[in-house]
Amino acid sequence: MRRRDGTRSRGRCRRTPASGRQRADPEGREAGEDGGVTAALKLIRRYPVVSLTLAIGLAGIVLALAGQGWLVAWVFSGYALVIAAWQAVGMVRDILRGHWGLDLLAVTAIVATVLVGEYVAALIVVLMLTGGEALEDYANRRAKRELDALLTRAPQFAHRVEGDELVDVPIDHVQVGDVLLVRPAEMVPVDGTMRSPETTMDQSSITGESVPVEKHAGDEVLSGSVNGQAAVEIVATASAADSQYQQIVALVSEAAASKAPVVRLADRYAVPFTAFSLLLAGVAWWISGDPVRFAEVLVLATPCPLLIAAPVAFIGGMSRAARNGIIVKGGGVLEQLAGAKSAVFDKTGTLTHGAPELVAVRAEPWLAEDELLRYVASAEQYSSHVLAASMIDAARERGLELLEVVHATEEATNGVIARIDGHEAVVGKFSFVAAHAPEAHRTDIAPGELAVYVAINGRFAGALLARDRLRDNARATLDRLDELGVHHTMMLTGDAQATADHIAAELGIERVHADCLPADKVREVAAIAERPVIMVGDGVNDAPVLAAADVGIAMGARGATAASESAGAVILVDDIGRTAKAVEIGRDTVRIALQSIWLGIIVSVVLMVVAAFGVIPATIGALLQEVVDLATILFALRAIGGRLDAASPLPSRAPARSERAAAS
Structure with missing residues (x-):
């Protein structure tokens, strides 16, 4: 049964859970009431080693307060050596694959602090390593928020009209020709054409245009558009895999899954930084004669800033690109x-623009310009040439009613022959038209223009000029x-x-x-x-x-x-200016990644030099290194960009460029 609002009664509609609604438990409490506890449990499950390290630290404090300091030393030292062994196994595997990373410093620092009895510093270094990985993962999740938004919004089901019934089917089961219902505020699941009289749709996720667009019966509807306030029916013109939004989702999935080769950027500094750190620590031990000095230097040489900075910056750059309508694949x-x-x-x-527009109509004296355009537009209804739509649009803009075409044939790359209102119209290239109207003559055209010639009933009728406009x-x-x-x-x-x-x-x-x-x-x-x-x-x-x-x-x-x-990159909106924005984002991202790496290196080196003189105890040094880690992550997160980034206009510098072009 059809309702007055254009929808159908549900019949045996199989419904899926509504998204975005809060569900209540039997006691009437909303599901989000215990959100804090749930979030904490998720963090514990997501980062178990960090959680275990913190638990051991708290246990150590309790044991120390209970006068069991000797047990604290054994627990901290044993746990630190286990983590060091775990890291060493991964390090050896990387070396066997020919990949020299920065893990050597971390393992050496843990072992050194345990051997000299600085077990508190050893536990802090372990927390720094495991916490650094957790911070990197958290920062990556924060930075990939814009990338993930497309994935989470992708429609999973479509409401297919089957007779007088409405059936929810997986989006992959939608076929071309299916009639689908799109409810108010729902996302269009596949590309289609409007069947209902009219609606408004938000196409910002596809075209970048924030103003809602009016759609009428027969208009194209893009998947990913959000319907307005009225339920409408559309006819599917593509499967889910071939639709706009699903193609974009596939590109986002590829971009999100691709592992950026940014670790290489950090590892370029791995060998020299490791060599310098070990040399400085060895010299400090040799001059002072105190092995503790070796450990004090190495706890400040742990490589977390280098390992974290580049990945966070590059993921942030990919996120910034996505927010600007550019999917970068790695x-x-x-x-x-x-x-x-x-x-x-x-x-x-x-x-x-790729769509030439009419710039002039040059009719022969025996025919009016509007009549010439009317004949051309009527004939072009049956042409697949890129100019056809331009001629039809131009006729409609002038308020011309197209004539009925009895018969039409198109010769590829040449033109169209159509029987219109009892007359034969030939539209196309000059050579094609001249074969039907020997008195045809070429018309003058300016650079960048093209001409469409016309003959009616074997008599040359004139030419129409079109130009493809620059963006x-x-x-x-x-x-x-x-x-x-x-x-x-x-x-x-x-x-x-x-x-x-x-x-x-x-x-x-x-x-x-x-x-x-x-x-x-x-x-x-x-x-x-x-x-x-x-x-x-x-x-x-x-x-x-x-x-x-x-x-x-x-x-x-x-x-x-x-x-x-x-x-390697896809611009999701019809804007050539995003090309320059992609280059700008790439330059900013690499610059921030390198700045973050050098920030970590410089601060660590300064602190190591100070520690070489015995000024910084191992425990304090380990805490300072945590501060360096945090500063490096925050510095790298600048690659995500600001809120107004996507709205920034391109500057116009035409005179400067013309001067350079003239000089060349």
Whole structure:
């Protein structure tokens, strides 16, 4: 049964638990009342070694107060040596794999403090190691909040209309053509078209546009959009796997699962830092003659700042990128973006909108301009050419009613022949139209324009001119890249040389290669000397070159799946300016990671030098190292960025760029 609000009665609807609701227990208390205890238990289960270390520390305090100090020494020392042995096993495995890390210092520090009787310092070093891992994990969870948001919001079920009944089915079971109900404030599960008269939808998670969009019957509806206040029905046009939101979720999953190679960044300093620390500790022991001095230096040389700083910074950078509508598939991509020297762009759909718009109608004297456009738009209803939609839109904007087409055929790459209102209309290339109207003549076109010629009943009727518009911020994007150190630019396109040269001149692009096939693009990118190279594209034909570049950036807002899968980063909104933002985020992330590493190194070295003179006892040194750890993590978390980061506009520096282009 259909209701007045456009929904159907549930019938045998199988319902799933509603999300976002609080459930009450039998005593009437809300489930969140004991949230503090639950959270504490979760932390204990998540970090058992840290919990055990703290418990042993508390037990030691109780035993010391009870006058059992000798037992405290044995418990602390024994536990510390067990942890040291556990760390040593992992260290040996890494060394056998050819990976020299920073664990040697930690193990040496624990053993040294136990041997010299500094058992309290030994336990603090153990807490520092295990707590450092816990802090890293906590910081990573905090930094990945934006990445995880997409995953947790992904719809799991769809309400499928089956006759007069409504059945909840797993989203993977939805097929093309299924009629689905989307309730108020629910997320659209798959791509589809509107069946109900109208609604408003929030598409911000897909397009980045925060203003709700009105949708009417027949309009395209993107999965991931949030429905407004009225329940509506849609007809599925894609399966879940092929829908916009699920593709984005898949990209996020890949990005979240990829282990950023940031440990390598820290391990570059592992061998020299370890050698320096052991040498300094040995010299302090040799000069003082006191083995305690060796332990006092090493407790300040533990490598937690180095191990924690880089991963936290890179995960933070990936989180910041996601918040800016950019999915980065791993920390290695951020490193490459940070060092980029060249940028290569596809033209159509990347630097331009990819949808040419009508700029002029040149009709022959015997036919009015609006009539010429009406015939063209009517015929183009049956064309798959990229210009077809532009001509139809232009006719509708002028309020022209399209004519009924009795019969139409399209010749690929040439044009359309249509029978319209008893007349034969031929629309397409000049050579194609001239074959039907010998008196046809070419019209003058400006660089960057293209002409569509028309003949009616074998008589030349005129031409229509269209131009693919540059993106408004394309110039500012290139200027910003230049400021960020990406000084070399190139455009690769399959379009004609004259059109490509015109676009390049407007943007100040140095090198242009037109009439390119996918293999040509790969060859041109491989030949670039100034590396790393960024390649930005949007279409299926760009997939090979995106994979071949050092960093491929796909304009994925329109669902170019092949391009998105082969790219290292995907821009989720239709904004070329995010390319410069990706480079900016990469540079900031690497800079913060290195700053955090050097902060840990410098502070540790200063404290080690002071400890070499016997000023800092081992226990105090271990506590100071915990402070260094915390400072390093907080410093690295700056890579997450601020709240206004995504809203920051690109500066316009067109004059400066034009001067540089002219000089080259």
